Amino acid sequence: MKLISGTATTLLLGLTLTACSGGQGAGPAAAPAITLVETTPAATGDVAEVTWALPAGEPASLDPARTGDYSANTVGTNLCESLLRLETDYSTSPGLASGIVQKDPLTVVITLRDGVTFWDGSPLTADDVVYSLSRHMDPKLASYAAHVYANVAAIEKTGDLEVTVEFKTPDMQFVPDLAGVPGAIVQKAFTSKAGPAFGTATGGLMCTGPFRLAGWQSGQKITLTRNDTYWDSAGKAKAAAFDFVFLTDSSTLTSALLAGEVDGVYGAPVGSIAALQRSDAGRLYFGPSTETFSLGAVAADGPAADPRIRQALDLAIDKTAFVAGVLKGAGEPLKTFTPPLSWRGSPARSVYDAGYAALPDTSKADLDAAKKLVTEAAPSRTALVIAIPAGDQSLLQTATIAQAAARQIGLDLAVRQLQPAEFAGLFYDPGLRQGIDFIATTGYLEVPGALYYAPGFVLEGAAFNWTNYRDPGVTANIVGAVSETDPAKSAERFVAAQAVFAPARLQITLAGSYNRLFLNKRITGAPASFSYISSAWAARVGAP
Amino acid sequence: MTGFVVRKLAGVVTTVAVASLVIFGALYLAPGDPAGLLAGGNQPSPAALAEIRARYHLDEPFPAQYWSWLSGLLSGDPGTSMVLKEPVTALIGARLGTTVLLVAYAALLILILGVAFGVVAAVGGRRVDLALTVITTVLMAAPAFVAAILLIWLFATTLSWFPVYGSGTGFTDRLHHLTLPALALTGGYLAYVSRITRAEVRAELAADHVAAARIRGLPRWTVLRRHVLRNAAPPIVAVSGVTVAGLFAATAVAEQAFGVAGLGSLLVQSAARQDVIVVQALSLLLVTVFVVVNMLVDVLNAALDPRLAREGAA
Numbered sequence: 002m003k004l005i006s007g008t009a010t011t012l013l014l015g016l017t018l019t020a021c022s023g024g025q026g027a028g029p030a031a032a033p034a035i036t037l038v039e040t041t042p043a044a045t046g047d048v049a050e051v052t053w054a055l056p057a058g059e060p061a062s063l064d065p066a067r068t069g070d071y072s073a074n075t076v077g078t079n080l081c082e083s084l085l086r087l088e089t090d091y092s093t094s095p096g097l098a099s100g101i102v103q104k105d106p107l108t109v110v111i112t113l114r115d116g117v118t119f120w121d122g123s124p125l126t127a128d129d130v131v132y133s134l135s136r137h138m139d140p141k142l143a144s145y146a147a148h149v150y151a152n153v154a155a156i157e158k159t160g161d162l163e164v165t166v167e168f169k170t171p172d173m174q175f176v177p178d179l180a181g182v183p184g185a186i187v188q189k190a191f192t193s194k195a196g197p198a199f200g201t202a203t204g205g206l207m208c209t210g211p212f213r214l215a216g217w218q219s220g221q222k223i224t225l226t227r228n229d230t231y232w233d234s235a236g237k238a239k240a241a242a243f244d245f246v247f248l249t250d251s252s253t254l255t256s257a258l259l260a261g262e263v264d265g266v267y268g269a270p271v272g273s274i275a276a277l278q279r280s281d282a283g284r285l286y287f288g289p290s291t292e293t294f295s296l297g298a299v300a301a302d303g304p305a306a307d308p309r310i311r312q313a314l315d316l317a318i319d320k321t322a323f324v325a326g327v328l329k330g331a332g333e334p335l336k337t338f339t340p341p342l343s344w345r346g347s348p349a350r351s352v353y354d355a356g357y358a359a360l361p362d363t364s365k366a367d368l369d370a371a372k373k374l375v376t377e378a379a380p381s382r383t384a385l386v387i388a389i390p391a392g393d394q395s396l397l398q399t400a401t402i403a404q405a406a407a408r409q410i411g412l413d414l415a416v417r418q419l420q421p422a423e424f425a426g427l428f429y430d431p432g433l434r435q436g437i438d439f440i441a442t443t444g445y446l447e448v449p450g451a452l453y454y455a456p457g458f459v460l461e462g463a464a465f466n467w468t469n470y471r472d473p474g475v476t477a478n479i480v481g482a483v484s485e486t487d488p489a490k491s492a493e494r495f496v497a498a499q500a501v502f503a504p505a506r507l508q509i510t511l512a513g514s515y516n517r518l519f520l521n522k523r524i525t526g527a528p529a530s531f532s533y534i535s536s537a538w539a540a541r542v543g544a545p
Numbered sequence: 546m547t548g549f550v551v552r553k554l555a556g557v558v559t560t561v562a563v564a565s566l567v568i569f570g571a572l573y574l575a576p577g578d579p580a581g582l583l584a585g586g587n588q589p590s591p592a593a594l595a596e597i598r599a600r601y602h603l604d605e606p607f608p609a610q611y612w613s614w615l616s617g618l619l620s621g622d623p624g625t626s627m628v629l630k631e632p633v634t635a636l637i638g639a640r641l642g643t644t645v646l647l648v649a650y651a652a653l654l655i656l657i658l659g660v661a662f663g664v665v666a667a668v669g670g671r672r673v674d675l676a677l678t679v680i681t682t683v684l685m686a687a688p689a690f691v692a693a694i695l696l697i698w699l700f701a702t703t704l705s706w707f708p709v710y711g712s713g714t715g716f717t718d719r720l721h722h723l724t725l726p727a728l729a730l731t732g733g734y735l736a737y738v739s740r741i742t743r744a745e746v747r748a749e750l751a752a753d754h755v756a757a758a759r760i761r762g763l764p765r766w767t768v769l770r771r772h773v774l775r776n777a778a779p780p781i782v783a784v785s786g787v788t789v790a791g792l793f794a795a796t797a798v799a800e801q802a803f804g805v806a807g808l809g810s811l812l813v814q815s816a817a818r819q820d821v822i823v824v825q826a827l828s829l830l831l832v833t834v835f836v837v838v839n840m841l842v843d844v845l846n847a848a849l850d851p852r853l854a855r856e857g858a859a
Contacts, residue, residue, distance in 0.1 A: 058814060061628045143584050143593035201630045219631065219639045220806030221712060248710055248804045256697045257709040257804075392817075422577025422819040429581060429594070 044543025064200025092346025239543025356496030663742020786842025
């Protein structure tokens with residue numbers, strides 16, 4: 002009896018493996034080569050209905066002030082448009098604003114496009130823009146984008162179609178931020194009337210985008226319908242309706258894609274890359290992305306606060322093996338925490354590229370050098386703790402890889418899984434960081450800008466400067482970069498700072514992952530670049 | 546009998562009251578501060594955090610928090626979701642039908658197949674018995690999420706008989722969508738019910754009154770129905786009741802795996818997002834359902850066999 006049940010279970014498990022991975026025989030070496038594309042072939046015709054999966058689950062809200070994660074961005078950016086548009090190469094172009102000028106280090110002037118209308122036909126006014134931007138500064142609303150407005154002194158209407166933003170301290174990252182959700186515009190009248198229900202399943206939205214919010218069945222799906230009176234006729238949506246369904250189980254999502262029940266997804270499961278590439282139901286595209294995997298030092302004292310220990314851990318981890326193991330080849334090692342895509346669209350791109358090229362390459366492990374650094378640092382203790390959010394498979398793999406690498410250089414790294422609320426608390430409550438040396442995290446930039454991360458990591462007292470990193474030269478250069486209105490000069494100062502802080506490994510950046518887009522063969526046109534996170538991407542999806 | 550029902554009801558009320566305190570206390574003591582997750586973004590300001598704590602009474606002492614929650618519940622208002630900003634009653638209302646249908650579907654499959662398998666295994670020959678034992682053992686060994694992967698692979702991807710995911714609309718479409726989730730839930734419970742049935746029927750078949758009935762020349766089916774099944778029923782009903790009550794908790798796995806919008810997937814999602822208000826209401830609802838179903842089973846058994854009610858009184 003025992004034997005039979007044992008055999009049966011083995012048989013079941015064998016089938017299961019085949020079912021979800023589609024055969025383990027083909028190693029990474031046998032996988033088809035990955036080519037990166039920014040877009041997919043343009044759609045030539047309309048399509049009635051598209052079903053799209055959200056692997057991160059149901060959005061909590063579609064209010065731009067409560068939008069700051071994969072699901073809400075994927076849906077919401079097709080509804081509420083921003084002042085600037087994000088292109089697939091992470092450059093920006095005019096959106097609801099026909100132009101935004103950084104007049105001087107403390108003044109930004111926004112000129113609105115004439116003739117833009119909300120879904121209800123009413124025109125977009127400077128009042129709507131002042132209202133939309135000012136919302137993020139209201140502590141009662143607790144906007145996710147509040148930090149973008151941290152240096153703003155005043156937002157005022159200075160003409161029928163003009164809004165001026167004044168700053169307390171210069172912030173060159175502000176203008177590029179307006180290409181994302183922080184620059185999304187909502188209608189003042191509708192929003193103030195809806196109150197806390199704005200952006201929920203019952204409260205609804207009022208924006209200008211190529212799609213309207215047509216329905217939201219809690220737990221089941223969100224339905225968008227084409228906005229036939231869209232102000233930008235060239236950008237009119239090709240799909241009459243878009244249904245977003247919530248499929249958090251990787252195996253079920255993959256089955257639904259293969260069966261054609263779901264037409265597309267951003268962030269296709271890493272574990273299903275091989276199965277999706279073999280499928281004839283559609284095609285898996287890989288695009289450039291700003292998503293990164295890294296280990297962050299969170300302690301102001303102890304071994305993790307010593308740059309030599311961080312450099313040693315960085316040198317002990319083979320990044321190429323990390324990409325093959327955790328990302329199944331769909332990514333590449335990075336030299337620092339600011340991914341190159343963040344400046345690809347900048348006029349000063351060549352300056353940034355040269356600065357990046359000059360950084361030391363630590364993608365290959367160098368155990369001898371790493372051990373030498375540990376000996377030199379002589380840490381007070383060799384038992385360290387790395388925290389990860391419970392239930393995240395990729396980060397658990399990441400932490401395990403870090404653990405194995407640490408063991409080789411005489412460090413004992415214990416993995417501690419934290420519940421989501423505890424993990425989120427680490428980011429603002431120093432008390433919760435007690436007893437933790439490192440965290441494993443993923444992150445992304447939803448807008449362009451080399452200055453998106455650095456100030457928060459390297460300036461004294463900044464939000465993410467948990468190791469109390471201080472370097473007068475770096476501080477002077479970063480403050481100079483965020484105050485410099487000339488892109489080339491700003492880039493030079495950033496690059497000079499980066500040459501010093503990158504080797505300090507405030508973040509041990511392991512890799513950047515590629516954007517994974519699956520499209521059923523009946524549709525095409527979606528951007529393959531991670532730029533979808535801040536653009537009305539669904540409007541481009543149509544028949545091949 | 547009336548006294549028996551009243552006593553059972555009192556037990557239900559006591560259990561639910563204790564459960565409410567345990568649930569609220571456990572979430573109060575759980576690590577992490579919901580305010581941080583609710584503030585979202587990556588750098589919530591102290592002002593924003595204070596605002597959120599005040600709004601949800603997170604800064605009040607435990608008894609005050611518990612009381613404001615309980616008084617809300619007793620007045621029929623379990624509050625508003627912290628994350629989705631929708632009333633909890635609306636969230637539960639939108640999903641209750643699907644979960645009840647899924648549980649009813651799975652329960653019917655479990656009871657009909659389980660009892661049938663058990664009876665056939667008990668009265669059939671050795672080969673039949675062995676075959677059914679093997680089948681139920683295999684089913685027992687497969688957890689719901691593994692069964693889900695297999696069922697999807699076979700019936701949805703390969704054969705295209707059923708949809709991969711979703712809850713469907715309208716009665717027949719919903720049944721169509723819920724067939725695979727119901728089958729995934731059925732496995733382990735089915736084995737359990739059929740084993741108990743087989744053992745009880747076997748025991749009854751060996752009893753003297755059954756032998757006497759056979760000697761009197763009664764037809765085989767009559768003996769089985771009147772003498773065997775009737776006496777074997779109470780334990781089978783009791784086990785089935787616990788099974789159905791447990792299904793309400795077990796649906797979480799199947800609902801997550803099949804993308805079904807029910808109470809189980811709402812509970813999982815809310816727990817992950819620290820939507821404490823929804824988790825509290827749902828947990829208490831599940832406990833209440835479990836206790837009430839068990840009470841109904843006890844009452845049903847007492848009706849089948851009045852001696853049980855008297856025993857309880859003694």
